[in-house]
Each structure stands twice: as structure tokens, then as C-alpha cells.
Amino acid sequence: GDMQIDIVSVFPDYFEVLNVGLFGKAIERGLLDVHTHDLRSWTHDVHHSVDDTPVGGGAGMVMKPEVWAECLDDLLGFEPPSITAASNETQHSNASAPISNNTTDEPAATSENALPKPVLIFPNPSAPLFTQRDATELSHASHLLFGCGRYEGYDARIPCYYRAQGVDVREYSIGDYVLNGGEVAVSVMLEAITRLIPGFMGNPDSIAEESYTGSNALLEHYQYTKPAIWRGMGVPEVLTSGDHGKVDRFRRDEAIAHTDQVRPDLIRQMDCKALDKADRKT
Ligand code: 6GU
Missing domain, CATH: 1.10.1270.20 (tRNA(m1g37)methyltransferase, domain 2)
Incomplete structure (x- = not known):
């Protein structure tokens, strides 16, 4: 079947590159249903600000959780939590836990055990490495949602919150080097994932030998x-x-x-x- 792909970024134009080559062909043929979104369209202030200074000090800026949550609630079809549930006293128990995608001991997905829920993926240079095994597993998903961070990163409570809501949240690095933001990493992961979708490649035999x-x-x-x-x-x-x-x-x-x-x-x-x-x- 076809795969729905949502990509959120402050540089949505970057993803024009997806219309080129085999990926562009797969969109034309209806194999992939790709939507790019500008994170700033979920801001309410005149400056459309998406980041703020880091708590605890230090250089750079950190992406704010409120804007991301308005965006992700919309794209996941979630209701925002009621005002009464929110409290300044609420402490997050594991926002500082090491990043774990909780997939290490699970067998790789096959077409018989496709990923039924949307998978929310955040590129992050401090996360576990994205491997061919992850690409194979994610090629069986019906809905992938990528959240591109920029600047010095995003508030750690964002993935934490959606994981607690039962969303399959993943954070991946694509290698041991530093990029300016998640956009390039998302295009790398998308290419690795989508070329494994049945019907994407002209010659599926070449995949088995790689x-x-x-x-x-x-x-x-x-x-x-x-x-x-x-x-x-x-x-x-x-x-x-x-x-x-x-x-x-x-x-x-x-x-x-x-x-x-x-x-x-x-x-x-x-x-x-x-x-x-x-x-x-x-
Ligand atoms: Cl996923 N993001 C950024 N900004 N830099 C990276 C990366 C991701 N993977 C390797 N370097």
C-alpha cells in the first residue's frame, strides 16, 4: 500500500529535492503521499519564534515545546490536554533519560507485522545510529512523521511527552559528524527507507545483494x-x-x-x- 509521510521543518523548501529521481517518480505513481509543513505556521507571535534560550545557560537556542506540540497534536489528530491537567508543579520523571528507541530486542518488521501506528521520528546527532535494520523496519510503516530540529536542538520533553501518549517515537543520528539541522538527515533516512518499499525500485533483486x-x-x-x-x-x-x-x-x-x-x-x-x-x- 502507499505510505503517508509528513515532514515538519522551518525550511520546508529544502524538501523540493524529493521531487527528483526515483523518489519523485514514487510520489507521481501514488506510492508515497508526502506533505511538508512549515513549523512557523503553528506560532502565534508576530516574530513566529520557534526557539528560546537554554535553561541552565549556555550557547545557542533550543526549540520550544509549545510550538512543536501544537503542530504534532494537529498532525497526529490529538486533542491538546485540558488547562486543568497542566500544572507548573508537574515534574517530568525521565526527560533526562538516555535516548532509547526500545527496538533492540524486537525482530525486524516484515510485511506480515507492519507498523500499524504512525511513527514519529526526530533526527538528533546525540541519538542512536540509524541503520539498515531501522530502514527495513520503517519501510513497513503506513505513516511516518519527521520533526526536523534546527539550531542547538529541541526541548527533550517533546519526544518524552509523545512517547508517554503511546506514540512510537524514534530519535536517530545518521553518523558521527555535525550537521546544521535535521533536514539532510531526514532526506537520508527517507531515501534508505522508501527504496525498500515493494514496487519502488525497478530491480528488487539488487536490494538482496547489497x-x-x-x-x-x-x-x-x-x-x-x-x-x-x-x-x-x-x-x-x-x-x-x-x-x-x-x-x-x-x-x-x-x-x-x-x-x-x-x-x-x-x-x-x-x-x-x-x-x-x-x-x-x-
Ligand atoms: Cl540526525 N542531526 C544533526 N543536526 N546532525 C547530525 C545528525 C542529525 N546525524 C549526524 N549529524
């Missing part, structure tokens, strides 16, 4: 095309032998050696059962 997927968490082997000799450089002879068994073995040995060299952390993470007897000689 790095980071299934039990094959190895990086991909090198690829070559014609000509057989280019600027004096040949290709590995076994690839021209026509012996598929030998080709597969060569590619797998090469993938293991290459991964061990550039990403030994991936080898250490691998399930031992994913390595066969011949692999162990490599």
Missing part, C-alpha cells in the same frame, strides 16, 4: 564492467571464467577481506553462523 542487508552484513565486492582491459588494467581472471561457483567464492572472499580491512567493526558484529566453513580460511 551491503548491510540480511545475514550478509559485509561490504560489497568490487564490480567491473567492460572493456576487459582498460588503460592497461585488467579484471580478475576468475570473473571471465564462466564458472559461477568460482565467481561466487571469489566475490565472497574479496568482500570478507575488504570489509576486514576498511570496517573491522562490521566483521566483529557479524553473526558467526553467517560465516561458512570456506569463509573461515579467508
Whole structure:
């Protein structure tokens, strides 16, 4: 079925980029139902302010919870809490708890156990890393809602509040480097997620062979095309032998050696059962 995607940002124009390429085609074909929203349209003050100074001091600005909550209540179809329920005395028990997406021990979703509820995703450089496993799980969701933070971040009570309301809230970083805001991270996550939706890609077989997927968490082997000799450089002879068994073995040995060299952390993470007897000689 189609996937509804809502994106909230103070730079909604950034997401014009989604109309390009395969993603744009998927929107045209009705596979994806994408809506971008300007966070400032939920402000009431003349300056349309979305941020304020950090409690406890320090540099930069922090995105205010009130504006985000008006926006997210609207997009999730929630009623705002009544005035009587609100109190300045109410303390949040776990606003300072470490970020946990609570998905570590759960098996990855399949089309048989699609994510039924909307998933609310906040890009956050201090959150757990977004992986291929997360992309696979989220490709089964029917509604994704992304909240892009800017400046030095957003009030920690925002994800905390919606999690307490029963929303499936996730916070993800896309890598160990600093970006100005969540917009680029959202486009990265969206591309990784949506290309796994059935019917999105022209050739679904190419997905099964890719790095980071299934039990094959190895990086991909090198690829070559014609000509057989280019600027004096040949290709590995076994690839021209026509012996598929030998080709597969060569590619797998090469993938293991290459991964061990550039990403030994991936080898250490691998399930031992994913390595066969011949692999162990490599
Ligand atoms: Cl998700 N956001 C920002 N601002 N910077 C990042 C990031 C996210 N992931 C890596 N760096």
C-alpha cells in the first residue's frame, strides 16, 4: 500500500529535492503521499519564534515545546490536554533519560507485522545510529512523521511527552559528524527507507545483494564492467571464467577481506553462523 509521510521543518523548501529521481517518480505513481509543513505556521507571535534560550545557560537556542506540540497534536489528530491537567508543579520523571528507541530486542518488521501506528521520528546527532535494520523496519510503516530540529536542538520533553501518549517515537543520528539541522538527515533516512518499499525500485533483486542487508552484513565486492582491459588494467581472471561457483567464492572472499580491512567493526558484529566453513580460511 502507499505510505503517508509528513515532514515538519522551518525550511520546508529544502524538501523540493524529493521531487527528483526515483523518489519523485514514487510520489507521481501514488506510492508515497508526502506533505511538508512549515513549523512557523503553528506560532502565534508576530516574530513566529520557534526557539528560546537554554535553561541552565549556555550557547545557542533550543526549540520550544509549545510550538512543536501544537503542530504534532494537529498532525497526529490529538486533542491538546485540558488547562486543568497542566500544572507548573508537574515534574517530568525521565526527560533526562538516555535516548532509547526500545527496538533492540524486537525482530525486524516484515510485511506480515507492519507498523500499524504512525511513527514519529526526530533526527538528533546525540541519538542512536540509524541503520539498515531501522530502514527495513520503517519501510513497513503506513505513516511516518519527521520533526526536523534546527539550531542547538529541541526541548527533550517533546519526544518524552509523545512517547508517554503511546506514540512510537524514534530519535536517530545518521553518523558521527555535525550537521546544521535535521533536514539532510531526514532526506537520508527517507531515501534508505522508501527504496525498500515493494514496487519502488525497478530491480528488487539488487536490494538482496547489497551491503548491510540480511545475514550478509559485509561490504560489497568490487564490480567491473567492460572493456576487459582498460588503460592497461585488467579484471580478475576468475570473473571471465564462466564458472559461477568460482565467481561466487571469489566475490565472497574479496568482500570478507575488504570489509576486514576498511570496517573491522562490521566483521566483529557479524553473526558467526553467517560465516561458512570456506569463509573461515579467508
Ligand atoms: Cl540526525 N542531526 C544533526 N543536526 N546532525 C547530525 C545528525 C542529525 N546525524 C549526524 N549529524
